[in-house]
Amino acid sequence: MSGYSVVPFVIAYAREEVRDRLVFEPHAGSDRGLRLAYEIPRKGDRVGGVLRARVRDLRRRVGKRGPERMRMLNTRRQWLCMDRLLCQVCSRPATEPGTGRSWWILVPPVFEVDDSGRGGRTNAPPTCRACVDIALSECPMLRADATVCTVGRVEPAGVLADMYEPGPVPTLTAHNVYVSWDAFARHPHILATSQVVQLHDVRELVRTG
Template sequence: MSGKNAAVTAFRYPYVIGWTGEAERHRLIWVPRPLSSVRLSYVDSRPGDYELGVLRLRQNGRRAGRPDFTTVNTRRQWRCMARSWCQVCAGSAVDTETGRIWWLLSSDQGDGGDGYTNAPPTCRACIPEAISQCSHLRRHAAVFTVAECVPFGVRGDVFVPGLPPLVPFAVNRVVRFDDAELPHCVARELLMRVVDVREEKATDH
């Protein structure tokens, strides 16, 4: 067998996934909000804790420990969403010819109409690899391009205002940016509304 035929493409861990060594624990407190009510904060507040008016989950970005395909790193997921980066390679997912953004979703997530998603874009070059490495996507892959995406809300843990913020009363709840619960939430993922969705054919390489 020739070296070319024997070569095996190395597995790439997607840029967006979380790693077990990235988890951190930081104590939460309630702080007064201007005009009324309270909002969550970390005891040792830092610049960058809040984005789009919501407190984000703190994690380090060292990618230490083991890859955990059931989670994403909040900062990397947020970065991919906000900058239209590919969740696999962290390159741009914007098509250079059309200006549209490539997006890979599961066909059982909906009918492809305008809506919101917690899955970041996937660039055209990485789509075949992403499908081949995920058994669910091999059965249910749906490839789209979208004209634009705009922040819709977050998926996060919601606490009861005023009570000690030790245990959330709702986990992984979808909270819109216009929702009154936003100040009481620790965001794990940014949700984007995708606009002008067009189904495309998966590309092979």
């Protein structure tokens, strides 16, 4: 995606990464009596009971943010885009006022089609209509294998997360695992890095490649 003339809103910058220490803390609500936490807790660490990866937001601080990391998403900006259906490139609304439908560029493997064939799950936020054209013309990967769609309904599905096991220090056991919002037994062991939504009423407009 290095062909973008503008760095997309969701893309992470090198100095936004936060590596604060993780611990397992006593927690009555979890099956083994422990849950993952930051050693020094902060308000906003948890979303829906799930620990969310801390990141800085240095997008507007050009001198401080470091180089962009083109395949990495900034967790907070990704989350915001999904919550409000904002364009992942320009951060403006990706929903058309007239129709209420949002625009998406769906690229495997970030998009997983469900059994019905008319919807699926993704952690890549929507792309507004104006940015769809720019993205397709500037990004070779999108040109190779992408579907442009409008979507009638979007609902929260879960998160992509790193999985940890308790020990003297929390041990990372798996990376980028999908965990649904109702898989409560797994929640105490995960660090969420992006939000996954379920798309319903998907209308395909363009298939490239």
